[in-house]
Amino acid sequence: EILAELTAFFTPKHLAGKRVVITAGPTFEPIDPVRGITNLSSGKMGYALAQAAQQAGANVVLVSGPTALAEPYGVQRMDVQTAQQMLAAVQAHIADTDVFIAVAAVADWRVAEPSAQKIKKQAGSLPSLAFVENPDILATIAALPNPPYCVGFAAESENLAEYAQAKRAKKNIPLIVGNVAQTALGADDNELLLCDAAGTQRLPRASKQVLAQQLIEAISQRLG
Amino acid sequence: EILAELTAFFTPKHLAGKRVVITAGPTFEPIDPVRGITNLSSGKMGYALAQAAQQAGANVVLVSGPTALAEPYGVQRMDVQTAQQMLAAVQAHIADTDVFIAVAAVADWRVAEPSAQKIKKQAGSLPSLAFVENPDILATIAALPNPPYCVGFAAESENLAEYAQAKRAKKNIPLIVGNVAQTALGADDNELLLCDAAGTQRLPRASKQVLAQQLIEAISQRLG
Numbered sequence: 001e002i003l004a005e006l007t008a009f010f011t012p013k014h015l016a017g018k019r020v021v022i023t024a025g026p027t028f029e030p031i032d033p034v035r036g037i038t039n040l041s042s043g044k045m046g047y048a049l050a051q052a053a054q055q056a057g058a059n060v061v062l063v064s065g066p067t068a069l070a071e072p073y074g075v076q077r078m079d080v081q082t083a084q085q086m087l088a089a090v091q092a093h094i095a096d097t098d099v100f101i102a103v104a105a106v107a108d109w110r111v112a113e114p115s116a117q118k119i120k121k122q123a124g125s126l127p128s129l130a131f132v133e134n135p136d137i138l139a140t141i142a143a144l145p146n147p148p149y150c151v152g153f154a155a156e157s158e159n160l161a162e163y164a165q166a167k168r169a170k171k172n173i174p175l176i177v178g179n180v181a182q183t184a185l186g187a188d189d190n191e192l193l194l195c196d197a198a199g200t201q202r203l204p205r206a207s208k209q210v211l212a213q214q215l216i217e218a219i220s221q222r223l224g
Numbered sequence: 225e226i227l228a229e230l231t232a233f234f235t236p237k238h239l240a241g242k243r244v245v246i247t248a249g250p251t252f253e254p255i256d257p258v259r260g261i262t263n264l265s266s267g268k269m270g271y272a273l274a275q276a277a278q279q280a281g282a283n284v285v286l287v288s289g290p291t292a293l294a295e296p297y298g299v300q301r302m303d304v305q306t307a308q309q310m311l312a313a314v315q316a317h318i319a320d321t322d323v324f325i326a327v328a329a330v331a332d333w334r335v336a337e338p339s340a341q342k343i344k345k346q347a348g349s350l351p352s353l354a355f356v357e358n359p360d361i362l363a364t365i366a367a368l369p370n371p372p373y374c375v376g377f378a379a380e381s382e383n384l385a386e387y388a389q390a391k392r393a394k395k396n397i398p399l400i401v402g403n404v405a406q407t408a409l410g411a412d413d414n415e416l417l418l419c420d421a422a423g424t425q426r427l428p429r430a431s432k433q434v435l436a437q438q439l440i441e442a443i444s445q446r447l448g
Contacts (some may be wrong), residue, residue: 068292131351
C-alpha cells in the first residue's frame with residue numbers, strides 16, 4: 001500500500017475527477033454445479049489498468065471474473081462469474097462514467113441449459129451441450145444514449161490491425177487495443193497496438209504495469 | 225520456508241522413506257487456443273496433502289492442473305493442463321511409488337476436435353461441441369500389476385457414503401475420501417468421510433491443512 005500511495009503521488013493526474021469502469025479476467029459459464037467453460041485470461045492486464053487509472057486520479061470500478069489476483073489498491077472491485085452477471089454489474093455502475101475499458105475475455109457463448117445437479121459419468125454416454133449467445137457487453141455500453149469513451153481489446157493471432165479496425169467499426173467505439181504478443185495471455189509483459197480513427201500506434205514490449213500507464217495516458221489524451 | 229521446516233521437524237515421520245504421488249487442481253480441456261472446459265477445483269486440498277505428506281517424511285511428486293497456488297515447500301511439482309497430460313505425468317513418476325492420492329478434479333470428457341485457431345463469433349452461428357471420454361487416471365493406476373496404495377476423492381451432493389463406496393468398488397481401490405461439505409470447492413476448510421473396507425470414519429470440520437495431516441496419518445496406518 002505504501003508503494004501504491006507513493007507511485008500514485010508521482011503519477012500525473014491525467015484522470016483526476018474522472019470515473020472509470022474496467023472489466024477484467026475470464027468469465028465462467030456453468031455446465032453444472034462444478035464444471036464450466038472458461039478461457040485463459042489471467043486478468044493481469046485489466047488489473048494493471050485499474051491500478052494505473054486509480055493512480056492517475058480516477059475513481060475506478062473493476063468488474064472482475066474469477067482470478068487469483070489481489071484487489072488493486074484504492075479500487076472498488078465487483079466479483080462476477082458469468083457474462084450476464086458481468087453485464088449487469090457494469091450497467092449498475094455505468095451512470096456518469098467517463099471511460100469504459102472492456103478488458104475481460106468474455107465468453108461469446110454460454111450453455112443453454114446448465115444442469116442443477118452434477119452430471120454423472122456413465123459408461124458409453126457422452127454429454128451434449130447446446131449453446132446460446134452471450135450479450136456483447138462492450139457493444140451494449142457503446143450503444144447507450146450518452147456512452148462513456150469506450151475502449152475494447154482484441155487478441156487475434158493473425159492480421160491484428162485489420163481485425164482490430166473491423167472490430168472497432170462493428171462495435172462503434174473510438175479505440176481498440178490489440179495484443180501483439182501471441183503469448184500475452186497469462187504473461188507478465190505484452191506489446192500493444194492502439195487502433196483508432198487516426199490509424200495505429202504501437203506501444204513496444206514492456207511490463208503490463210508500464211503498458212497500463214502508457215495506455216491510460218493515451219486514453220486521457222483522447223478524452224481532450 | 226522456516227515455518228515449513230519447523231512444522232516438518234515436529235511432525236511424526238509416518239511416511240519416512242515412502243514415495244507419494246498426488247494429483248491436484250482442475251484440468252483444462254481446450255476448445256480452441258483460448259477457450260476450454262474446466263471445473264471449480266482450487267487445488268487447495270491436494271496442495272495441503274502434498275505438504276502434509278512431505279512433512280511426514282515422504283518423497284512427494286505433485287502433478288498439478290492450472291491453479292494459482294504456490295509450490296509446496298520440498299515437493300516436486302509437475303504442471304499439466306489436460307487429463308491426458310496428467311495421466312502421462314503420473315505414469316512417468318509412478319514406478320516404486322507407495323501411495324497414489326488422486327485429488328485432482330479431472331474432466332470426465334474432453335472436446336473431440338479442439339480448433340487450432342480461435343473460433344470466431346459470427347452472428348446467428350453457434351458452435352457445437354462433440355466430446356470424447358477422458359482416461360480414468362485413478363482406475364488406470366489401480367489396475368497396474370503392483371499398484372501403489374490408491375486413494376480417491378468423491379464430491380457428491382447426495383448420498384455421499386453410498387456413492388463413495390460404490391466408486392471405491394468400481395475403481396477397485398482401498399480408500400475413498402468424501403468431501404462432506406457442499407461448499408468444499410475453493411473453501412479453506414472442509415469435512416471428510418473416509419470410506420474403506422472396514423466402513424466409514426468421519427474427520428470433523430477443520431482447515432484443509434489440519435485435515436490433510438489427519439488424512440496422511442490415516443493413510444500411513446493403513447499401509448501397515
